[in-house]
Amino acid sequence: MHAKQKTWLWNAVFVGIVFALSYSVYFASQKIEYNWRWERVVPYIINTDAQEITAPGDGTVEIDERSHQLTLVVDGETTPFVVKEYTELQVSDGDLIFEGDTLATLEQWQIGPLIDGLIVTIEISVYSLIIALVLGLVIGLMRISANPLLRNMAILYIEVIRGTPLLVQIFIMYFFIGTVMDLERFTAGVIALSVFTGAYVAEIIRSGIQSIPVGQMEAARSLGMSYPKAMTFIILPQAFKRTLPPMAGQFINLIKDSSLVSVISITDLTKAGREVVSGSFAPFEVWFTVALLYLVLTSALSWAIQRLEKRLSASD
Amino acid sequence: MTDTADNIIVATDVEKYYNNGALHALKTVNTTVKRGEVVVIVGPSGSGKSTLLRTLNQLETIESGTIIVDGVDMYDRNTNINKLRENVGMVFQGFNLFPHKTALENVMLAPLKVAKRPLAEVTEHARELMYKVGLADRMENYPSQLSGGQMQRVAIARALAMRPDIMLFDEPTSALDPEMVGEVLDVMKSLAAEGMTMVVVTHEMGFAREVADRVLFMEEGALLVDASPDVFFDTPPHTRLKQFLSKIL
Numbered sequence: 001m002h003a004k005q006k007t008w009l010w011n012a013v014f015v016g017i018v019f020a021l022s023y024s025v026y027f028a029s030q031k032i033e034y035n036w037r038w039e040r041v042v043p044y045i046i047n048t049d050a051q052e053i054t055a056p057g058d059g060t061v062e063i064d065e066r067s068h069q070l071t072l073v074v075d076g077e078t079t080p081f082v083v084k085e086y087t088e089l090q091v092s093d094g095d096l097i098f099e100g101d102t103l104a105t106l107e108q109w110q111i112g113p114l115i116d117g118l119i120v121t122i123e124i125s126v127y128s129l130i131i132a133l134v135l136g137l138v139i140g141l142m143r144i145s146a147n148p149l150l151r152n153m154a155i156l157y158i159e160v161i162r163g164t165p166l167l168v169q170i171f172i173m174y175f176f177i178g179t180v181m182d183l184e185r186f187t188a189g190v191i192a193l194s195v196f197t198g199a200y201v202a203e204i205i206r207s208g209i210q211s212i213p214v215g216q217m218e219a220a221r222s223l224g225m226s227y228p229k230a231m232t233f234i235i236l237p238q239a240f241k242r243t244l245p246p247m248a249g250q251f252i253n254l255i256k257d258s259s260l261v262s263v264i265s266i267t268d269l270t271k272a273g274r275e276v277v278s279g280s281f282a283p284f285e286v287w288f289t290v291a292l293l294y295l296v297l298t299s300a301l302s303w304a305i306q307r308l309e310k311r312l313s314a315s316d
Numbered sequence: 317m318t319d320t321a322d323n324i325i326v327a328t329d330v331e332k333y334y335n336n337g338a339l340h341a342l343k344t345v346n347t348t349v350k351r352g353e354v355v356v357i358v359g360p361s362g363s364g365k366s367t368l369l370r371t372l373n374q375l376e377t378i379e380s381g382t383i384i385v386d387g388v389d390m391y392d393r394n395t396n397i398n399k400l401r402e403n404v405g406m407v408f409q410g411f412n413l414f415p416h417k418t419a420l421e422n423v424m425l426a427p428l429k430v431a432k433r434p435l436a437e438v439t440e441h442a443r444e445l446m447y448k449v450g451l452a453d454r455m456e457n458y459p460s461q462l463s464g465g466q467m468q469r470v471a472i473a474r475a476l477a478m479r480p481d482i483m484l485f486d487e488p489t490s491a492l493d494p495e496m497v498g499e500v501l502d503v504m505k506s507l508a509a510e511g512m513t514m515v516v517v518t519h520e521m522g523f524a525r526e527v528a529d530r531v532l533f534m535e536e537g538a539l540l541v542d543a544s545p546d547v548f549f550d551t552p553p554h555t556r557l558k559q560f561l562s563k564i565l
């Protein structure tokens with residue numbers, strides 16, 4: 001009873017502190033006379049405004065109400081400009097139109113640049129995650145190999161990658177390797193992130209494998225399993241379970257690190273944020289929104305991994 | 317048949333070192349095991365019993381000498397060691413069950429993935445073995461849900477699932493609570509009664525006397541005594557063995 005009351009008290013204090021922090025942000029913005037205009041961010045997430053469909057050239061309008069079609073016969077062009085999707089017409093049949101005139105409006109929800117950026121961030125993260133996992137597994141296995149060549153190559157890779165900043169690696173990947181091998185920005189970004197994360201994954205996998213008692217390998221080998229079979233069926237499944245928590249941390253880092261690829265002009269969430277700030281005149285709101293979107297991604301990932309951990313704990 | 321054809325294990329002049337030669341773990345060991353024989357190895361801790369046992373399926377390699385198992389020279393370049401190990405089951409002191417697999421899956425894994433036998437046959441054989449070791453009601457349990465004695469019996473079933481001709485036991489009851497020793501020894505006794513060739517490292521002198529055809533005594537890497545249980549226990553032919561027995565009996 002006593003303990004329960006105390007828990008309540010601490011929870012109340014926690015909520016209080018969160019409120020105080022939120023208020024201090026508000027108060028700070030009041031001090032610099034900042035006007036919060038959250039509504040300005042909305043169109044950059046989902047644009048609900050009606051779009052105008054404008055004429056690509058001078059010409060005459062033909063409207064066919066029954067088949068819901070507007071045709072603009074453009075002077076001096078053989079193929080007419082056809083509009084099939086519109087909500088409201090702004091012209092009538094037979095009207096003479098000049099270039100740039102509004103023909104019709106279309107009310108359709110369109111995803112804004114922030115969501116476009118979010119999608120790019122997800123794409124980069126997913127590709128990099130998969131490649132980093134494969135790369136990390138290979139390097140991790142090389143790292144514990146009995147063969148000195150494989151082992152030294154793995155150590156070299158891990159040390160070089162972990163000893164240099166990701167930002168510098170991205171520049172090298174894009175401006176040097178990317179130029180030599182003619183890589184696109186996106187590819188260069190994904191490779192840089194994969195190679196970077198792969199080094200950390202390799203170390204996580206190595207320590208995961210080494211945490212499995214040697215008796216497991218001996219039992220597997222004594223049953224006639226080859227080294228690869230013993231790894232595949234016995235060691236790696238157990239190591240995988242143990243590496244999930246550090247792996248989750250590494251992949252959350254990957255999502256956050258992906259913001260650095262914006263320096264090579266990949267329009268990810270961060271780059272989209274920068275572009276939107278200059279157009280919206282609502283920098284605080286935009287950056288808070290960007291932060292929130294990253295938080296949604298990282299929380300989703302850590303939730304998914306926690307569920308996986310629960311499912312794998314059946315044998316504990 | 318000649319005498320040698322009946323010897324399923326022939327170890328000749330086996331030398332084994334640890335720590336880059338600093339520790340001479342097996343000193344010119346010579347021994348043979350006949351098909352169907354039960355050989356028990358005893359000796360003080362650190363005398364090289366486990367090392368000798370583990371050279372018989374090459375979990376430890378040797379520096380010189382030869383070991384021939386079922387007619388196959390283990391250290392021949394052309395010998396497929398995985399193939400050879402399929403024929404030599406091993407039971408460990410610490411069980412070494414696969415914790416992420418159920419008891420039945422532990423038994424089925426190697427026949428499926430190594431011997432590549434059909435699932436239906438493997439399942440039936442695995443169930444039979446679980447029944448044989450008295451764990452018919454424990455097949456779906458994970459190792460963490462089993463007692464030590466039960467785990468060791470699953471481990472025996474797992475080794476038997478590959479239908480080996482030889483079974484090696486490295487102190488199979490040493491990690492068990494006293495009340496569970498009996499159930500594991502009983503399984504081993506019935507295995508011996510069926511004619512399985514067994515090499516057993518153990519401190520269970522009762523088992524050695526009752527089940528063994530021969531008892532070996534090791535000390536400091538050397539094989540000092542090789543005798544029948546009666547001779548071994550009643551008229552120990554070596555002073556070091558006498559001292560050892562007086563300490564443990």
Ligand SMILES: Nc1ncnc2c1ncn2[C@@H]1O[C@H](COP(=O)(O)OP(=O)(O)O)[C@@H](O)[C@H]1O
Pocket residue numbers: 334335339341359360361362363364365366367368
């Ligand atoms: N992997 C190893 N590396 C180094 N020394 C070892 C290793 N395994 C065993 N030894 C040493 O070899 C000797 C024999 O060990 P072992 O065969 O385990 O003895 P036993 O099983 O009779 O107790 C001991 O001195 C032990 O410390």
Ligand SMILES: [Mg+2]
Pocket residue numbers: 365366367487
């Ligand atoms: Mg031992």
